[in-house]
Amino acid sequence: MRSTLRLALLVISVPTIAYAQADREKIPAEVMSGVAGLSPTIAADDLRAVVSFIASDQCGGRLTGSDGALLAAQYIATAFSRAGLKYPEDKDHYYQPFSFTAGVEMVTEKTRMEIVGSGADAAVSPCKLDADFRPLTFSDNGTAEGDLVFVGYGLVEPSSGGRGYDSYVNVDAKDKIVLALRDIPENVTPQRRQELALYAGDRYKAKLAADRGAKAFLLVTGPNSPNAGKLIKFRTSDRTSAAPILAASISGELADRLLAGTGVDLEKAQTALDGGEINPHATVQPKARVRISTELKRLPKICRNVVGILPPTGGCDEYVLVGAHYDHIGTGEGLGSLAKKGEEGQIHNGADDNASGTSVVLELAASLADARRKADPAEARRGLVFACWSGEELGLVGSSHYIEHPRVPLDKTVAAFNFDMVGRLRENKLIMQAVGSSPVWRRLIERRNVPAGFNLVVQDDPYLPTDATGFYTHGIPILAFFTDLHEEYNRPADDPETLNYEGMERVAGFAQQLIEDVSKPDVEIAYARVERSAPPEGRMSRRAYTGTVPDFAASGITGVRLSDVRPGGPAEKAGIKAGDIIVEFAGRKVTNLQDYSDALIGAKIDEAVPLVVERDGKKITLTITPTARPN
């Protein structure tokens, strides 16, 4: 069977052997003894034991790259070893190290910007860092010089049904320094704002400029927008990688200076654009030339996926991948912690997110490996790849690395299962996501659930905020298991004792049957294309602030129930109370969190809009005035 693991053609990442060996040598005794106590069958007690270790304070919340994450990886690798899983012979271990950006620092002495007079008027006018300009955290490093071109909002929206928005019509951005307004036109309809906001993220706009050959990208917050003229904050905690272009935000004052003498007045230009005009000044070239240098130091760190393989049998050469992320958000800083007042900075143990999914993968590995050992080796079965990812909470970093450097060929990987937050089975409700990724799923799910008996909620959408989606966009059908959000989500209180281990045992048993179904080579798992509305990376960050705290645990209601209302915020001023259910915002129906989020993207700052809440069964119309989030 070894031949199927010959992967000589694959590009290898750069794990250092010494590093991996050192890791193995220092595996703590309690990891060894903990794993040794696990049974080869799926059992609630095993699941509890795994979660109790992975979600213990000892693992410290498993922040990617942390010692706690390493400890969890050691536990997982030990369990894989005990289950008899393999790793490719040209690899050193189950570990698949990857590097990631743990933060970013500006090298101020190498970060400069100057206005370079053109032609005879060759005077150089320096710009002041942190007053006139400031690099964006995703800026590339280097120096660029070129003529300035103003591209309005710098938006490109794919046209559909006669719609579409393209700031680059008749603009030659090649070798230019592109100047764009931040965000989207201020005065278009809420509906239109929502559509455009999908393509208006800072980084997305910078990439659009790069795609058109620009040398650098400058962003200014227009005089009509919230935080007018202010520089964008440089967050050293940003873990983003470099975009393929130099990028900086500039002050309104500097923008005025750059545009002076061109006949373009930024405020007038923005006002015209805000009314819906596309790029009225595209053909007007500011008579300015800009030189910019940026130097950012990204702090590289290493973490690791843990990947174990059950090779195919009986001449089959295909695989099914079974994955879950094991990382979490450490003590929560900069990673979307929802810690309540007084809980900040504590260890976020992430029992449900995602020690639960990790424990299910370990149990599946043990039980399916055991079944393989007992099966006839001549019987054709697809291989199984068990993968525990890190870097998920930073933006699917570990699974993305695997997709670039797969341990078995991706074109031989016929399906990918994902378990992310499966520890809170309540009222028998199990959510099956990405069911639309293959026509085979509904048939298999229907059959296996008749005896399994879950109250299933099936959802077609394969574009999920979890690791499996990267496989789907690489042509692999996926299936994701989920037991829904809850009150402890992304809080330090997401602890082992809050999980339903009997429920997890049932989820794992159900999944095992589905995995066994698709392990049969004659079961064709056709890929189905599902339309995606817009690239998530293109989304503009929300800037309307309401001071509402949605209740993530709410289910069985139509609308968004609020667990809290921030003191002094617009919601409190509007008379909204904790427990209210928002059902309408600015004339738009709100049935779920996604609707609410979309409605907020469409909201204008400082403009009063009607909002309908349900309170004690009655609908009440209130008026809320969203304010601007800080830049």
Added chain:
Amino acid sequence: MDWMTRREVFLRGCALVVAAAGVLSAGAVVRAAERGEDRFIQNTRQLTFEGRRSGECYFSPDGNKLVFMSERQPGNPFFQIYALDFQTGDVSRISTGQGKTTCPFFQMGTGLIEFASTHLDADFEQKAREEYARRQEERQRRGAWDYDEYYDIFVAQPDGRIVKRLTTALGYDAEGAYSPDGKQIVFCSMRDAYPVGKLSDEDRAFFDKQPEYFAEIYIMDADGSNQTRLTDWPGYDGGPFFTPDGQRIVWRHFDETGLLADVYTMELDGSGRRRLTDFKCMSWAPFFHPSGEYCIFVSNKLGFSNFELFIVDAMGERQPVRVTYTEGFDGLPTFSPDGKRIVWTSNHTDTGRSQIFLANWDHEAARAALSASPTRGSAEPASSSAGAGGASDDAAPGN
């Protein structure tokens, strides 16, 4: 919602129900347990997921299988008949895969299944092409489509081999159900409208507009002999079943306008008609609980496109009690032989199209609620959760 057939009259409110389904189709659908739906039904779950839609289902006499209709046959847009095994989850096709089918039912003791099918219609493939084209253009189906005159009743083995054709008359023969002893079948037929050429001008006008007006209840022996008409009442008579003791037939009668329907029972010879419902709306799809004490049915009493389940006592003496509380379509309910489970068809799914739902049934709670319900004709009960009955006396024509 363009359901066809049986306990499921062609719904005149297609557009409305489709619109309601659109609202429901976004994301997870949660049933309204907190509003009282868990009073009689618990642990509700969606049972079928495959195919464009599924619905109308009946337990086998041992309760281990479920026969149902589903649009999941590749290349055929119409319902086919399938049997599901509760132990394994295995689903096997019972009908031929050709033509349209409807209304399956298990025979006691033999494992055989009767159903109506048009697979012998030479024009079937053309009709399938037209149906696909219609879906492409998203046109509304015309009412007359449902009552294909080539429907006849067949009997098949569990492996799908057809063992007998029971009816041959031109005109819709369908909606069959075996008697509890398996010896007789009660069904619905439109054969009396044929040949259409012999209809009077007035009847012909009715036929063109509303062919189901000619549907009447028939009874026959299990081998297809002794086919006898039981009703002679203007309006669509359909959806018949035997009561659990085999002594009476429960069915649904539409008035001449085709807008109002109510549930009735009668003797096996068509005499002794008894009215169970009087909501002055569409009350249909009746099916008796195996205890024989009460009957479950569907009504749009609470809104033209909001079909909910209700129960009413066997004699129709008390006001019906509401069972489901979820907006949209809940219909075609049937019970397991032990009376402890209920299956029905609902569009509370992620696609907004119908699939089959399964729940536990609380017989004792249902009995208690019915015995506490006011008698028919008395004032509306103060508690709205008890449902509401019609207020008028039974004054059906022909009674």
